[in-house]
Amino acid sequence: MTERKAMIKTLDKLVSQIVRKRGRCEMCNRTDTLQAAHIFSRRNFNVRFDLGNLLCLCYRCHFHIAHKEPVRFTQFVKEKLGEVKFKQLQIRADTSAKGQDLKLIKLYLSIVIRKLK
Numbered sequence: 001m002t003e004r005k006a007m008i009k010t011l012d013k014l015v016s017q018i019v020r021k022r023g024r025c026e027m028c029n030r031t032d033t034l035q036a037a038h039i040f041s042r043r044n045f046n047v048r049f050d051l052g053n054l055l056c057l058c059y060r061c062h063f064h065i066a067h068k069e070p071v072r073f074t075q076f077v078k079e080k081l082g083e084v085k086f087k088q089l090q091i092r093a094d095t096s097a098k099g100q101d102l103k104l105i106k107l108y109l110s111i112v113i114r115k116l117k
Contacts, residue, residue, distance in 0.1 A: 007102045011049050012042075012107040018051060021116045025058035027076060031057035037066050040078050040093035047093045049105050051112070052085075 001010075005028070019036035037057040040047050047053040057066060066073045080084045 004102070007106065011102060011106055011109065014106065014113060015049050015054060017038070018109065018116065019054045019056050020110055022056040024056065025061050026055045026080070027061040027065065028058055030058040030060070035059060035062045037062045038056070039089065044093035044097075046095050046097035047089065048097075049109065050089075050092070053089060053093070055080075 016036040020034045023034075024031050025034065035055055035058070037055045038048070039053050039055060044046045044053075055066075065076075081089065
């Protein structure tokens, strides 16, 4: 595994820990089987580690709504974020991520995790 791939894996884990610390599903309020769910896919590298691009969802809502009912999920996200914030996030997701400093992102996420403890 390359150093870059290892760093991405570490950042994915940090982001997941932070999001799951929210403690409840943001759709149904369940507190078990929590997962970090990206609003815009992880393939959109510019917002992959952006905490504003993630929701804390239980397995059921993540799998059965976010992935199987994308229209319903998008409607929920737009209501939660508001149209303006959703559009801003969408624009960032569609922007190239060349030159992202993964070490700086790791430092930021590490600080966020320490504050949550």
